[in-house]
Amino acid sequence: MGVxxxxxxxxxxxxxxxxxxxxxxxxxxxxIIPAHPELLWAGPHATLKQIEEARKELMLDxxxxxxxxxxxxxxxxxxxxxxxxxxxxxxxxxxxxxxATLELVTVAFIIAIVVGIPLGVxxxxxxxxxxxxxxxxxxxxxxxxxxxxxxMIAQLxxxxxxxxxxxxxxxxxxxxxxxxxxxxxxxxxxDSLIERNWAVFIDALKHIILPSLVLSVYPMGLSxxxxxxxxxxxxxxxxxxxxxxxxxxxxxxxxxYALKNVIAPVIASLGLSFGYTLVxxxxxxxxxxxxxxxxxxxxxxxxxxxxxxxxxITFVAIFYTVINMIVDIxxxxxxxxxxx
Amino acid sequence: MMVSSEVKLMMKLLIKNKVSFxxxxxxxxxxFVGILAPFITPYPADARGWVFHMNxxxxxxxxxHPFGTDEFGRDMLSRVILGSxxxxxxxxxxxxxxxxxxxxxxxxxxxxxxxVGSALMRIADMFLAFPPLLLAVAMAATLGRxxxxxxxxxxxxWWPWYTRLMYxxxxxxxxxxxxxxxxxxxLRTPTILFKHILPNAITPVMVQAALDMGxxxxxxxxxxxxGVGVKPPTPEWGLLVTEGWASINRAWWISLFPGxxxxxxxxxxxxxxxxLREITDPRLRRLLISRGGRI
Numbered sequence: 136m137g138v139x140x141x142x143x144x145x146x147x148x149x150x151x152x153x154x155x156x157x158x159x160x161x162x163x164x165x166x167i168i169p170a171h172p173e174l175l176w177a178g179p180h181a182t183l184k185q186i187e188e189a190r191k192e193l194m195l196d197x198x199x200x201x202x203x204x205x206x207x208x209x210x211x212x213x214x215x216x217x218x219x220x221x222x223x224x225x226x227x228x229x230x231x232x233x234x235a236t237l238e239l240v241t242v243a244f245i246i247a248i249v250v251g252i253p254l255g256v257x258x259x260x261x262x263x264x265x266x267x268x269x270x271x272x273x274x275x276x277x278x279x280x281x282x283x284x285x286x287m288i289a290q291l292x293x294x295x296x297x298x299x300x301x302x303x304x305x306x307x308x309x310x311x312x313x314x315x316x317x318x319x320x321x322x323x324x325x326d327s328l329i330e331r332n333w334a335v336f337i338d339a340l341k342h343i344i345l346p347s348l349v350l351s352v353y354p355m356g357l358s359x360x361x362x363x364x365x366x367x368x369x370x371x372x373x374x375x376x377x378x379x380x381x382x383x384x385x386x387x388x389x390x391x392y393a394l395k396n397v398i399a400p401v402i403a404s405l406g407l408s409f410g411y412t413l414v415x416x417x418x419x420x421x422x423x424x425x426x427x428x429x430x431x432x433x434x435x436x437x438x439x440x441x442x443x444x445x446x447x448i449t450f451v452a453i454f455y456t457v458i459n460m461i462v463d464i465x466x467x468x469x470x471x472x473x474x475x
Numbered sequence: 476m477m478v479s480s481e482v483k484l485m486m487k488l489l490i491k492n493k494v495s496f497x498x499x500x501x502x503x504x505x506x507f508v509g510i511l512a513p514f515i516t517p518y519p520a521d522a523r524g525w526v527f528h529m530n531x532x533x534x535x536x537x538x539x540h541p542f543g544t545d546e547f548g549r550d551m552l553s554r555v556i557l558g559s560x561x562x563x564x565x566x567x568x569x570x571x572x573x574x575x576x577x578x579x580x581x582x583x584x585x586x587x588x589x590x591v592g593s594a595l596m597r598i599a600d601m602f603l604a605f606p607p608l609l610l611a612v613a614m615a616a617t618l619g620r621x622x623x624x625x626x627x628x629x630x631x632x633w634w635p636w637y638t639r640l641m642y643x644x645x646x647x648x649x650x651x652x653x654x655x656x657x658x659x660x661x662l663r664t665p666t667i668l669f670k671h672i673l674p675n676a677i678t679p680v681m682v683q684a685a686l687d688m689g690x691x692x693x694x695x696x697x698x699x700x701x702g703v704g705v706k707p708p709t710p711e712w713g714l715l716v717t718e719g720w721a722s723i724n725r726a727w728w729i730s731l732f733p734g735x736x737x738x739x740x741x742x743x744x745x746x747x748x749x750x751l752r753e754i755t756d757p758r759l760r761r762l763l764i765s766r767g768g769r770i
Contacts, residue, residue, distance in 0.1 A: 156601030164613050175617065268494060275749050279741035281693060283700045284716050284734030287723055295724055360749075410606035417608075418700060422720075436616060437702050448613045452605045459604075 142467065150460050155207075157452045162206050165445050166193070175441045178219045192216075215449075216442035220435060225446035228431060234321030235305055236416050236427030242324075242347040243412060244405060247354035252401060254355075255362025256394065262367060270359060277356025283418035286349045290422060293345060303424040306339045346423040350415050354408050361404045365397040399466075406462030410455050482678065485751060495750025501743025509563030512556050521549040522557035524708025533726045543728035545718065551729060554710040555736050561711045562740065565622070565695045566688040569629040574684055577634035578677070581641025582668055586649055596642060599635035607632070608694050615703035622705050625695055633691070637680055644676035682751065689744025696737055712737045 166172050174181075177189040194202050209215070215225040251274075258270040294302025301307070306323055314334050319326045324343070327336035369375055370393060378388045417429030424430065428447055435443035489495050508515070516522040528548030536543045542551035577599075584595035602610065614628035648654065649672065657667050696713025698704035705711045707718065712733040719729025 152597070153601060153604045156597070157604050160601060160605075160610075161613065164617055168614075169617050271494060271749070272746070275745045276738070276742055279689065279693070279738055279745045281696050281700075281713065281716065281734055281737045281741075283697070284730065284737065287716070287720055287730055288734070291723055291727060414606050414608045414697070418697060421700075432612075433701055436612070439616075441616070444616050445613060448605075448609050451609060455606045456604045 143464070146460055146464060150456065153456050154453050157456065158207060158210055158449065159203070161445060161449050161452075162203055165441075166202060166206070167199070175439075176216070178441065179439050181219075210449075215446040218435065218440050218443040218446075220438050220440040220443065225442050226450075228443065229428065229447055229450050231321075232426060232428045232431040234427075235323075235425060236413075236420065236429060238305075238322050238324060239343065239347055239350060239420070239425060239427060240409075240412055240416055242343050243350035243416075244354060246347060246351040247358050247405065248402070250351075251355040251358030252362045252394075252398065255359040255401075256366055256389070256397075258359065258363040259366030259370065260389070262363075267363075270363070274356030274359040277352040277354075280352060282349060282352070282415045283422060285352065286346065286419045286422040289345055289349050300345050301342050302345060305342050305425060306335060307342075310334055310338045346419050346425055350412060350419050353415060354405055354412050357408050358401050358405055361401045362397055365400055366393060369393045369396050403462060403466040406458065406466075409458050409462070413451060413455065485682070489747070489750055492750040495747050498743045498746025498748075498750070501739060502747060505559060505740045505743060506563065508556065509559040512560040516553040516556045518550040518553040522553035522710060524549060524554065524710060533722065533729075535726070536728055542732040543726065545726075545729045546722060551715075551732055554715055555712070555733050558710040558712045558715060558733060558736065559740070561622070561705065561709060562692045562695070562737075565626060565629075565711070566691040568626045569633060569691040569695070570684050570687055572626065572630035573633035574637055574680070576630065577637030578641050578673075578680060580634070581638035582645050582673060582676070584638065585642040585645025586664075586668055586672065588646070592642075596638070599638040602632065602635045603639075605632065608697050611694060611698060612701060612703060615698055620703060620706045622709065625698055625704055628698070628703075629691060629694055633687075636687075637684065640680045640683060641676060644679060645672055648672050648676050686744055686748035686751065689741040689748070692737060692744075693741050 165175070169175055172193055173186050173189040173195060176193060177185045181189070190196070194205055213226045215229075217223065218225050218228055221228055254270050254274075258267045261267050290302040293299050314332050317326075317330070319329060323339040324336065327333070327339060375388060375393055378392055379385060383392075416427065417432060419425070420427045420429035421433040428451065432444060432447040434440070435447065489499060513519065513522075520526045521528075524547075526547070526549060528544070531540075531544050531548040532546060534540055534544040534548075540550050540552065542555060545551055545554070580595055580599065584592040584599075586592075610632035611628040614631055615624055618624040618628060654667065654671060657671050662671075692712070695704060695711065696716070699711055699713030700717045702717075705714055707714060715733035716730045716737070719726065719731075719733070723730050
């Protein structure tokens with residue numbers, strides 16, 4: 136459909152420019168702003184010798200453009216320094232922790248779409264009624280609630296007090312050991328499905344419910360709001376009125392014709408909210424001991440593990456940029472009105 | 476004048492929309508409490524936090540301590556009330572600083588256009604390439620904890636939004652006949668920029684900025700939770716929630732009330748914004764005006 140080859144090439148070039156910009160901004164923050172970057176890099180418990188090594192590694196005695204040159208070279212080689220908390224290369228750590236975050240965010244988005252869009256349709260149909268007002272306030276609440284606080288409260292009520300759902304980690308280690316479950320992709324839900332290991336699958340599902348529900352609160356509100364606004368627009372449009380006048384039942388007209396015009400832009404806008412949800416995952420993972428990228432970064436922050444902090448933030452920024460580009464391209468492909 | 480009639484229309488529509496009006500009232504209350512905070516806390520020493528009451532640790536909510544007491548026996552109500560002042564200081568300073576950086580850049584970029592303009596905008600875009608909060612986390616981790624560093628970190632990640640808005644506004648205004656007239660009259664470029672374009676372009680930016688204050692409160696709380704926010708014992712709401720986390724199973728009230736304070740305040744800003752966004756959307760606004768402002 137509507138995506139030309141020039142557009143793809145142009146977008147890819149732009150992507151490289153933005154990634155380069157992101158890396159340079161990180162360089163400025165980590166090397167130019169602090170008075171003694173080597174102290175940050177070596178950590179709070181570093182010996183004099185380690186600090187000296189950090190100085191050499193960062194080449195702080197060389198001019199700034201030489202530093203930047205080697206910084207970029209190392210960056211694109213995947214040589215992002217060593218976390219002194221885990222004693223492993225930061226890049227490897229990030230790749231290890233990534234699947235847990237992606238699994239959590241994916242489930243949260245599925246919940247957001249499955250619950251949010253029907254709520255938005257309902258609000259649009261009942262526009263001006265109390266149902267509309269309640270849905271509106273709820274969806275705005277989703278954007279206003281401090282997600283880490285909501286996670287604490289949800290964990291306290293549903294896990295600690297009522298004991299309905301597990302409140303920590305992705306899966307029960309005992310179940311994993313008993314059933315001989317092995318990780319393939321790192322996505323536990325997917326892996327257990329592939330292996331037909333139902334015990335692990337159900338256990339993992341139970342573990343993901345609370346954190347993903349908490350995390351879905353923002354994108355759910357957003358999709359409900361977007362659906363409502365777009366639905367109202369469609370309901371007022373000529374083609375919809377015409378189809379009603381033509382005698383097509385209202386239910387068919389709504390779900391077959393109106394909703395079709397709404398779903399693509401709603402999902403595109405959800406794609407743009409990906410950044411917020413990812414950052415939400417950062418905060419939620421720490422509460423639920425969910426071993427993802429957010430947990431990794433948060434632990435790094437709490438122990439001043441500077442290479443790990445900066446590495447994971449850079450990674451997420453680039454990841455986010457790539458996702459945004461993909462969303463843009465998909466949006467352009469399905470919606471011819473998007474100007475290239 | 477164009478500006479004031481816009482604002483008047485907005486206020487009129489805001490008041491007619493019940494949900495947004497409720498948000499407006501919440502925001503007014505927040506600002507009021509934030510300004511008066513030091514004078515209305517029941518236990519001012521507890522609020523500031525440099526005290527320790529061994530005999531009243533972790534007391535549940537009661538008439539004496541409606542929000543209970545914390546690990547150090549401090550009255551949570553006092554701490555939450557004083558916390559509103561920190562939230563107010565943080566949000567006003569972050570947005571103010573972001574406006575101070577962002578607006579002039581957007582104005583110059585929009586007016587000059589061409590290569591300089593697009594270069595400036597590309598730089599702004601690179602800051603926007605970071606997911607929200609993360610750039611601020613990187614900055615705060617570099618600068619260290621503290622109120623001032625929180626404000627700087629958040630403002631650094633915030634200004635490009637206003638640059639973008641200002642750029643779009645300036646672009647549409649600079650082609651207007653009165654700007655050409657000003658040029659023909661031989662006015663200096665800074666005069667045209669700051670006396671003729673800025674006043675006519677700033678309204679939407681200011682509206683957006685006022686509504687963004689809620690998000691600033693939320694992000695400052697996030698920084699506190701990640702351990703790169705204000706220093707204890709500053710009673711910032713996010714830090715209060717975080718401090719209660721360790722003992723949440725024994726004393727739920729320590730985290731609950733400051734979290735509710737964040738939720739209600741940010742909700743106030745966002746409900747106001749939600750109403751205004753419908754109103755600032757011209758298609759919906761026309762519809763509203765034609766129906767007498769009812770939603």
